[in-house]
Amino acid sequence: MEKKVDYKEHNIHVICGDLLAIVQKKPNRKGLHGITFSQPVPIKVADWLNQSGIVNVQSWKKNGILTFYKEGMFCMDKFTEVVMDVLDKQWNEK
Numbered sequence: 001m002e003k004k005v006d007y008k009e010h011n012i013h014v015i016c017g018d019l020l021a022i023v024q025k026k027p028n029r030k031g032l033h034g035i036t037f038s039q040p041v042p043i044k045v046a047d048w049l050n051q052s053g054i055v056n057v058q059s060w061k062k063n064g065i066l067t068f069y070k071e072g073m074f075c076m077d078k079f080t081e082v083v084m085d086v087l088d089k090q091w092n093e094k
Contacts, residue, residue, distance in 0.1 A: 003088075005080050014080055016087035023083060025076065035083065037064035045086055052082045 006013040014021040020038035027033050033055075037045070046060040054075075055068040 003084060005084070012076070012080060014083045014087060016084055016090075019087045019090055021083050021087055023076075023080070027070075031069060032058060032067045033070065035066045035068070037066075037087075039090075040064055041066075041090070045090070048086050048089070049082065052079075054079055054082065 001017040002015060003017075004013075004015040006015065011025055012023045014023065018038075022036045024034045040062050041060075041064050042062075043060060046057040046066060049055050049066070049068065050057050054071050054073060056071050057066055057068045059065075059067045
C-alpha cells in the first residue's frame with residue numbers, strides 16, 4: 001500500500017492506498033480549516049481527529065467533508081501524520 005504526502009500551494013494531499021484526504025493549509029475568515037476525504041467517512045473519523053488533541057472538529061458530513069479549529073500544539077506536519085493514521089485505519093477496515 002502506497003503512503004504519500006504531497007504538499008501543494010494551497011493544500012496538502014495525504015494518500016494511503018486508494019484513499020485520499022485533501023487538507024486546506026489556510027483557514028477561512030472564521031478561522032476554520034477544512035479537510036475533504038475521497039470517500040464517505042463515518043462519525044468515528046471526527047472522533048479520532050478530536051482525540052489527537054490538536055484539532056477540534058466543528059462539522060462533519062457523511063460525504064467526507066470536515067471542518068475544524070486548530071488546538072493547542074497544532075502543527076501541520078503532526079496533523080498530516082494524524083490524517084495518515086486515520087486513512088490507514090479506514091483502509092484496513094475495508
